[in-house]
Amino acid sequence: MKKTNYLGLFFRSLLQGLVIIGPLGATFGIIWYLISSIDSLIPSISERFPGLVFFSVILSTAAIGFLGTKFFLGRFLVDAMDNLLEHTPGIKYIYTSLKDVMSSFVGDKKKFSNPVWVKTNQNPEIWRIGFVTQSDLTPVGLQGKIAVYLPHSYAISGWVIFTDAENLLPVEKMNAVEAMKFAVSGGVSGFHPEEGKHNS
Structure with a gap:
């Protein structure tokens, strides 16, 4: 009869527990940190009504985004402020850089929407x-x-390279979000071989 290695079982279970709890704990920790940081902007309110400042900021941001894209007056004010900051010496470099970076990830002008395979070395390939x-x-x-x-x-x-079109291949069977997850996770997330087999 095979003897059970209780110590080995314990450590394997501990590692599996970390795999399960780790991402959950990190996610909730980051969310709590963001809420606490924004709440601390107005301590007098956050002490009496925890979370109120955070949700007020979130709702206000959403309202500005809605009014700034859906209504003429809102778009006019946003464009006026945008034009002012883009032409203010010193500030324009900071503002335009941050604006371009954020627009690359979110909004209607996302830049990271065309994933490709890039040949970065010929021999070995x-x-x-x-x-x-x-x-x-x-x-x-x-x-x-x-x-x-x-x-x-x-x-x-990340970093940017300049290459010829012949060194690029389109990424198939992964959308932009999955491709980004695949890259950032070191190739362990975002790609599902089983789906590729079924679709091929």
Whole structure:
């Protein structure tokens, strides 16, 4: 009769528990940190009504987004403020940089919506996953080149390369969100081999 290794079973169960609890704990921890940080902006209110400042900020942001895109007066005010900040010396560099970065991820002008496989080395042949950000670099003197953003794994950073179209292949059977998850997770998330087999 096989003897049960209780110590080994305990540590395996402990690791499995960490896998289950870790992401949940980290997610709720980040959410709680954001709520607490925003609440602390007005301590006098947050002490009496925890969470009120946070939800007020969220609702106000959503309201500004709605009014700034759906109503003429709202769009006029947003465009006026945008134009002012884009032409203010010093501030314009900070504002336009942050605006471009945020617009790349969210909004109607998302840049990371075209995932591709990029050949980064010929011998040995190495491919990486990336996102086309500029398909025509002629205005900056790089005719025939394409700008591709390559995200880093387990980080929010990345780098940009300029390459020829012949070094790119479209990513199939993964949308942009799945491709980003695949890249950021180091290739362990976002790709489902079983679905690829069924669809092939």
